[in-house]
Amino acid sequence: MRERRLTALVILCATVAATLLISTQLISAQNGVGQEGKKGDRDEPPPFYNPYPPGILPSDLTQEIERVRREVRSIENEALAQWQALTPPTLTGQPPTLANTGMKANQLLGKLMNFDEHMSPFENRACGFCHMPYAGFSGPIPSVNLTMIAYPGSFQFRAGKRTAQRYTYSPNFPVLNFNAAQGAFFGGNFWDSRATGYLLGSPDAEQAQHPPVDTQEHALPDTACIAFRLQTAAYRPLFEQVWGAGSLDIKFPHNTEEICETPGGAAVFGTNTMPIRLSPEDRIKANNVFDHWGESLDQYEASPDVSAFSSKFDAFLADPGDNPLSLDEMAGYNLFRGKANCNSCHLDGRSTAPTPPTGTAPNGEDTGAAANARPLFTCFGSSNLGLPLNPRDAFFYQTTPDFFGFTANPYGFGYRDLGLGQFLRSGFGSAPSPNSDWTPQAPTNDGLMQTSTARNVAMTPSKCPTTEAPGPYFQKEFFHNGYIKSLKQLVHFYNTRDVYPFDVTSGHCPSGTIEKVTCWPKPEVPNNMDMTIGKLGLSDAEENQIVAFLQTLTDGFTTPYPDINSYTGQCQTGGSAATQGNESLILTPALPPCPSAVCGVSPFPNPPIQ
Amino acid sequence: MNKLLLKLAIAAATGSLLSSNPTVAQLSPTTPKAARVRITQGPELELAKEYLTIIRWTTNNPGGSPEHFGVVHYGTDPKNLSQTAKSPIRLNPSHSSTIFRVRLQALKPATTYYYTVDSMESNGKSDGVISPVKKFTTP
Numbered sequence A: 001m002r003e004r005r006l007t008a009l010v011i012l013c014a015t016v017a018a019t020l021l022i023s024t025q026l027i028s029a030q031n032g033v034g035q036e037g038k039k040g041d042r043d044e045p046p047p048f049y050n051p052y053p054p055g056i057l058p059s060d061l062t063q064e065i066e067r068v069r070r071e072v073r074s075i076e077n078e079a080l081a082q083w084q085a086l087t088p089p090t091l092t093g094q095p096p097t098l099a100n101t102g103m104k105a106n107q108l109l110g111k112l113m114n115f116d117e118h119m120s121p122f123e124n125r126a127c128g129f130c131h132m133p134y135a136g137f138s139g140p141i142p143s144v145n146l147t148m149i150a151y152p153g154s155f156q157f158r159a160g161k162r163t164a165q166r167y168t169y170s171p172n173f174p175v176l177n178f179n180a181a182q183g184a185f186f187g188g189n190f191w192d193s194r195a196t197g198y199l200l201g202s203p204d205a206e207q208a209q210h211p212p213v214d215t216q217e218h219a220l221p222d223t224a225c226i227a228f229r230l231q232t233a234a235y236r237p238l239f240e241q242v243w244g245a246g247s248l249d250i251k252f253p254h255n256t257e258e259i260c261e262t263p264g265g266a267a268v269f270g271t272n273t274m275p276i277r278l279s280p281e282d283r284i285k286a287n288n289v290f291d292h293w294g295e296s297l298d299q300y301e302a303s304p305d306v307s308a309f310s311s312k313f314d315a316f317l318a319d320p321g322d323n324p325l326s327l328d329e330m331a332g333y334n335l336f337r338g339k340a341n342c343n344s345c346h347l348d349g350r351s352t353a354p355t356p357p358t359g360t361a362p363n364g365e366d367t368g369a370a371a372n373a374r375p376l377f378t379c380f381g382s383s384n385l386g387l388p389l390n391p392r393d394a395f396f397y398q399t400t401p402d403f404f405g406f407t408a409n410p411y412g413f414g415y416r417d418l419g420l421g422q423f424l425r426s427g428f429g430s431a432p433s434p435n436s437d438w439t440p441q442a443p444t445n446d447g448l449m450q451t452s453t454a455r456n457v458a459m460t461p462s463k464c465p466t467t468e469a470p471g472p473y474f475q476k477e478f479f480h481n482g483y484i485k486s487l488k489q490l491v492h493f494y495n496t497r498d499v500y501p502f503d504v505t506s507g508h509c510p511s512g513t514i515e516k517v518t519c520w521p522k523p524e525v526p527n528n529m530d531m532t533i534g535k536l537g538l539s540d541a542e543e544n545q546i547v548a549f550l551q552t553l554t555d556g557f558t559t560p561y562p563d564i565n566s567y568t569g570q571c572q573t574g575g576s577a578a579t580q581g582n583e584s585l586i587l588t589p590a591l592p593p594c595p596s597a598v599c600g601v602s603p604f605p606n607p608p609i610q
Numbered sequence B: 001m002n003k004l005l006l007k008l009a010i011a012a013a014t015g016s017l018l019s020s021n022p023t024v025a026q027l028s029p030t031t032p033k034a035a036r037v038r039i040t041q042g043p044e045l046e047l048a049k050e051y052l053t054i055i056r057w058t059t060n061n062p063g064g065s066p067e068h069f070g071v072v073h074y075g076t077d078p079k080n081l082s083q084t085a086k087s088p089i090r091l092n093p094s095h096s097s098t099i100f101r102v103r104l105q106a107l108k109p110a111t112t113y114y115y116t117v118d119s120m121e122s123n124g125k126s127d128g129v130i131s132p133v134k135k136f137t138t139p
Helices: A002-030 A061-085 A102-114 A142-146 A203-207 A224-231 A236-243 A256-260 A280-302 A312-318 A327-337 A420-424 A436-445 A487-496 A540-553 B002-019 B022-026
Strands: A090-092 A097-099 A177-179 A184-186 B039-048 B052-060 B067-075 B083-090 B097-105 B112-121 B134-137
Touching (some): A102 A280, A177 A436, A224 A236, A224 A256, A224 A280, A312 A540, A327 A540, A420 A436, B052 B112, B083 B097
Antiparallel strands (some): A090 A097, A177 A184, B039 B052, B067 B112
16 A cells, blocks of 8 residues: 555656656747757757856847847848859869859858858857857847857857957968967967868868857757758859869768757767768768868958958058048057057057167157058967956856756866967867977966957947947957956056956955956966056056047948948947946856866966966 | 169068068067167066065067066075066067066065066077066065
């Protein structure tokens, strides 16, 4: 009798548990906008992954995701029309060349790929989702830029760990190299330079290969899924025109859609990175298609559609008489290359002739000639600026397995972003380094992040013409972890990091101070901190002049910037640039020690990172 | 006169060849090293907090690699400056002076430290700066 009662109780509990589990999944599924299963055998969309405490995901996230997706599809349709209007190139000559419109065809192919949502398991994420034209091809959602900083991937709400870098001028970065004369690394793409260009000769092309198979971004589980989805793309004829007839003739097994609609990292795949079973010949073809994917995207990003060299500063360089900078802009430029020393890393391409030995830094003599008529405002190098840890970074919260059994960050707040150093070790959160000769350099590169071009740092949608409060403005995010929310703050950080340093984490500035104004929390990674900056001695007005100069580096002054008007969201208003976003600061929790899987990989950080 | 024109023409041609490579043009040049790198200001204490001390000095531009390190040798015994702190900075080749700043962390409170400074290229080649031994006391 007792045994029967126990059995009945067990059955009852199991039934309740199963009902709860199913109903939870259904409720979640009903919320699953943009995560719908369209093909294959998937009956119900998987439940959202939401390990986040209340307030970490912005409240308008679902609407904003759908808003950007509409914009992405609109630009994709525009690109399809541009392709239809293009006079086809003629294959001729030796070596055979797509004469006349071949370059345009390849760039358009890249654009079509960039805004193609099908290149993700749930067919809801294009590259453009995180890289929209009106933000200089960086993050398009103001509330995400304000809070979680990393963008939600195809399987919502997995998210990466860093801000979306701007595409503009990324094709100009050289193949990652260690320059023995300078004793430093130059080139590569990504904040940690992990797209080296070692195979394709273009870091930018290799950069374009990472997000489609990044578990927290597009999350395709196999690079061959790109070729599989291209087989049914509307623009397949253009791909075959550019890369050759038959290039997409690959015999995929019957379960390919089922595989490609399952996000990477799923437990079902184990450690298999090539779950689609292809013949050796077809695998080579799929690999070639994957390379061409990167190469065409690179050509799009290098084209005037993206890297336009059409800023006010370009016009000024070409003809200062006809296109003068305003007094504030000119003062900002002189500070940029003088007292503030910004051009020691953000090279402005001006003459670097030796100055008279009696000169001082702000008065250093400029011979007036442009050494580089198209300066890129980067040295292609990397540095650790000492940014505080941003406790809103979505990565810190993804500590539990999702529906597919994947955990992005089992270390939670123990994780530290070591940037280039971690890549040189092939460490957690980066990618395998293709050159073990570089590995011993890891400790002197811990915490280093790529020096972005300053070009287009201020680009915003036309309808929200500035990044700065009170606006109307478009909320952007700056640096690798989005801690900085306005250009005023950015310049103030360079100017006063070492004037107002406090041994606290973000959210814990002492009373009487204002975070980001008179209090800078301690750096996330204290090793190798760059000391070119930190105490520049700029006045408040001088900071503003540098901001005014940075705004002259936005493309679209001499010719309209393509798709700049595609933003359909709202502008932000109110407040001041100095404290912009401070209302969203949260308390950083007590940080656990950095785990050995992150900070204990040989060659070890020196000094050790706590 | 003609020789001078010829030299100028060759120099111009060489310059245009170099600048045709965007990568070459984009990297800061490695400039000739100064005959003697001398300190024009400091070294001195820029900041002394419980957890962070910054030492600062200015030199004429030492040249060489733009990637440089400021170096502070320090210790509590003026005859045994056994500890070293290094901080990276980037020279600006078009500036005639360079400010070096070095961070010292995890120092003991209420303790007098003695120090000298030097600087070096990022490959370890010293700029040969000579500085007197100075001291400071932590809060």
